[in-house]
Amino acid sequence: MWMLILCLFLRVHARDHHYYKPEWEDLDTRTLPKWYDVAKIGIFVHWGVYSVPAFRSEWFWYYWREEDIVYLVGKAVKTYDMEFGIYYSLMEWENKWYQIDRNNNYNTSIFVERVIKPDIKQLILDYKPSLWWSDGDWDADPSYWKATNFLAWLYNESPVRHRIVVNDRWGSGSYCHHGDFYNCDDRFNPKTLQHHKFENALSLDVQSWGYRRNMVPLDTISISQLLGTIASTVSCGGNVLINVGPTKEGVIPPIFRERLLQMGEWLEVNGEAIYDTSPWYHQNDSLNPHVWYTCKKETYDPLRVSDVPRANDSILSIYAIFLLWPVDDTLSVKDLTNYMKNNNYHIQLLGPEKYTTLDYNITSDVVMVKLPDGANMTSKSAYVLKIS
CATH class of the missing domain: 2.60.40.1180 (Golgi alpha-mannosidase II)
Structure with missing residues (x-):
């Protein structure tokens, strides 16, 4: 686990007593917990060992001993009555057990049984997130990752079973097909009505999800672009997940702080057009594209x-x-x-x-x-x- 996601705003309880089978046909019938649809906007935080050299992007391995950052951030988020989520990358390219499974064309599942399964359950039990954002899944299909078994446990038995929401990255072929909400791809913004909840995950730095010390203002999304993205995404039934990459000290760079504060000021005035809204009969006006x-x-x-x-x-x-x-x-x-x-x-x-x-x-x-x-x-x- 090497990144965090903080998903914002309202606390609205959901209850679902159906016992789910570890089969997509049954798992896909789950009702989306209301809090996620109501919230509309979340903050994605890419902060890991790659933030120490702060060079190129988040794809940088470096040894760094640290405190339990997940616990500290989760506690702070929940203190402000926000929802806390966890990003989890399934693949570990250098792990010896993963390499064995890959060399066996994923017909063995040593890595999943020894690493993924206990790791995920520990994170759920220890931190009790409201959102689980899976990634790094594309090399193998969902059966290798035991995706349906995990989701059945998550929805039926875990301590967050009534509140948790998950995305669609559970193995090759699962994008835009399975999950409480669909990511489909990074920066997914179809600009047409979608009939399943989706999320537009984007980074304020258009070149990286992690912090870069050589980033310049032209590399960032303007407030006009950001508000336009929020409007078009929510209009079509989606949520927006806005990524920032803090420095190695955990400080959000000034240009990102400026964008978030500008967005907050706009939402203070216009938030009722975003929060707790639904798609209307029309999304983008047929005469006026703005x-x-x-x-x-x-x-x-x-x-x-x-x-x-x-x-x-x-x-x-x-x-x-x-x-x-x-x-x-x-x-x-x-x-x-x-x-x-x-x-x-x-x-x-x-x-x-x-x-x-x-x-x-x-x-x-x-x-x-x-x-x-x-x-x-x-x-x-x-x-x-x-x-x-």
Whole structure:
């Protein structure tokens, strides 16, 4: 285990009493614990021995004695009422037992029985994470890793069985097919509605997941890019996992701190368009590509977390997240038209102190919203309209 993941925000309890068989057909029926869908945003921390030389990337082996960092970080995270998760890389290329299994074309499982199985159970029992992020699995199929046996134990008997969520990296062929949520690939952002919960894992440093001392600002994602990614991902039913690589001292570099603080400031104002939301009938506006939609429903449906609302769902509000302020201070969108033609909707612009009610009209099947003077807006990256 050489990296950590901290997955954020809400504590919402889930209970599932079904006893799962160690078979994908049964494991795949598990209901996603609500806290993960509600949270939407998490922080990924790549911090390991490669942070000592801080050269090239996290793919750097170096001997480094350390304290129980997992315990210390986990304790700190839980103190702030956040969810704590663990990243675990299955492969150890230099391990002699792994090399034996690989040389046997993975027809033996010495490494899994002697290392992986006890290692994973110890981590679960000792640290009780809410999220398990598996990786380093691609050289062998799930049967070698005993993936279904582990997941059955995790869901049925482990101390975190009611709360734990896992990703889809359980061996070749498992990506985008098995898991409480799908990663599919790094930076997975399909920008279309997905019918299974997915996660967009991205690094603020576009060249590395671990800290690099030679990183320059141009190597990092801007706040505009980050907020655009959050909007498009959540609109399509996904969560966002944002990676930072601390220095060897455990300090988050200033450029990463700046991005996280900027994101936090934006969420303080506009977070209701992100947290505890669901996909709406439309995701990206068909006229204005800079607009993404989410909605808030009266009743949470744990069986349909990534689906559009049903006819009998009560929608409390629709959110239009627009990433570019129009030069004429008039926002034009098309996909709201059919829902606003025959109803008395109010449109408000979310702001730091109050909601600003806006005028609008519908012309040629286009909703045209009159915005305030853009020159007076403090944010320069993304904005939210609340339609209710």
